[in-house]
Amino acid sequence: MNTHAYSTWLEVDLGAIKNNIQQIKRLTQTEVMAVIKANGYGHGVLEVARAAAEAGATWCGVARMEEALNLRAAGLASEMMVLGYTPPALIPEAIKNKIHVAIYDVEMARAYAAQARRTEGRLKAHLKIETGMGRLGMSPEEAPFFLEDTQSLNQIEITGIFTHFARADEPQSGATEAQLFVFNQLLEKLKKASLLPGMVHAANSAAVINFPQAYFDLVRPGIAVFGLDPSPSTQLPEGFRPALTWKARLTSLQTLPPGHGVSYGSVYVTSQEERIGVIPVGYGDGFRRLSGQEVLCQGQRVKVVGRVCMDQSMLQLDAVPEASAGDEVVLLGKQGDEEIAAGELAERWETINYEVVCGLADRLPRVYFDE
Numbered sequence: 001m002n003t004h005a006y007s008t009w010l011e012v013d014l015g016a017i018k019n020n021i022q023q024i025k026r027l028t029q030t031e032v033m034a035v036i037k038a039n040g041y042g043h044g045v046l047e048v049a050r051a052a053a054e055a056g057a058t059w060c061g062v063a064r065m066e067e068a069l070n071l072r073a074a075g076l077a078s079e080m081m082v083l084g085y086t087p088p089a090l091i092p093e094a095i096k097n098k099i100h101v102a103i104y105d106v107e108m109a110r111a112y113a114a115q116a117r118r119t120e121g122r123l124k125a126h127l128k129i130e131t132g133m134g135r136l137g138m139s140p141e142e143a144p145f146f147l148e149d150t151q152s153l154n155q156i157e158i159t160g161i162f163t164h165f166a167r168a169d170e171p172q173s174g175a176t177e178a179q180l181f182v183f184n185q186l187l188e189k190l191k192k193a194s195l196l197p198g199m200v201h202a203a204n205s206a207a208v209i210n211f212p213q214a215y216f217d218l219v220r221p222g223i224a225v226f227g228l229d230p231s232p233s234t235q236l237p238e239g240f241r242p243a244l245t246w247k248a249r250l251t252s253l254q255t256l257p258p259g260h261g262v263s264y265g266s267v268y269v270t271s272q273e274e275r276i277g278v279i280p281v282g283y284g285d286g287f288r289r290l291s292g293q294e295v296l297c298q299g300q301r302v303k304v305v306g307r308v309c310m311d312q313s314m315l316q317l318d319a320v321p322e323a324s325a326g327d328e329v330v331l332l333g334k335q336g337d338e339e340i341a342a343g344e345l346a347e348r349w350e351t352i353n354y355e356v357v358c359g360l361a362d363r364l365p366r367v368y369f370d371e
């Protein structure tokens, strides 16, 4: 892995991605759709998609058609599904590229059918059911009529049926059982009427951990693929590994006299002679402009002092006298015996680990290795 050309970069362990897919397969014994929307949760979508496929994820799921088309253009051959909304104008492309779409209302199906008529092929679609998420989905009451009607449509083949959980990371809430009850009732009804589509799916990462009764024919984990916990209350079992490390190089060190301001606004002022280092990382990279942050240097936690700038941040390095220019600093991940997990950054930034990794800027080079 050659990182000499970079001053800050992300290292992505594709071995961890593969391991995590294998863990999910072992746990669920079902087919796996690796959900890799938002640039593979910030990890870089193409390499992650390839690693997931290599490890046995037969499907990949994205949020938007552009994401799926880019993966196809790069040669990814897996079954592919767009989980969110697809504009009708992109339906011919979906058909040509064998990408499954989500359908959740009748008007949408009509618009898709009209677009599909312009091509030779048939659109493959999964019907999304509203069972409690309150986001996208057809009501369970409407679904049987819809499926009966679409059976006669030449342009659309309903290949799957699915739903999404709102609170699968809160197993005590009873909410997932309630959603499953609604979903199962519908599945039963459809089975009796011979209207049940081929593939049934529901489980996100939290349900993979907490709800084996939600596995059905395929599971749809996202965050778990990256070795990150679905929430502080629903943690991954032993054996999963985080894939991401965020590094930067110390680009400058200086000893400032007492009473010297550091960074914009001089909100930090040295109280004695202090050794202040600079890393070329700022809010333009997805690092937050907050006080009280820490990074790892020489295997120790050091404080970020003064305001975080767009491209740079300052470190208080008195605790690590051996630090010198060019040293690697870790913002997320392990260094020596210390670790800053995505969950720690999430807590610091008052958000969730999902947003931490999705917010890593495009300009950060992603470097891949496999061990």
Ligand SMILES: *Cc1c(COP(=O)(O)O)cnc(C)c1O
Binding pocket: 035, 037, 083, 164, 203, 204, 205, 206, 220, 221, 222, 223, 224, 230
């Ligand atoms: C994002 C998403 C997932 C994956 O969720 P995780 O919590 O990351 O496992 C699964 N299904 C749908 C419909 C999604 O939008």
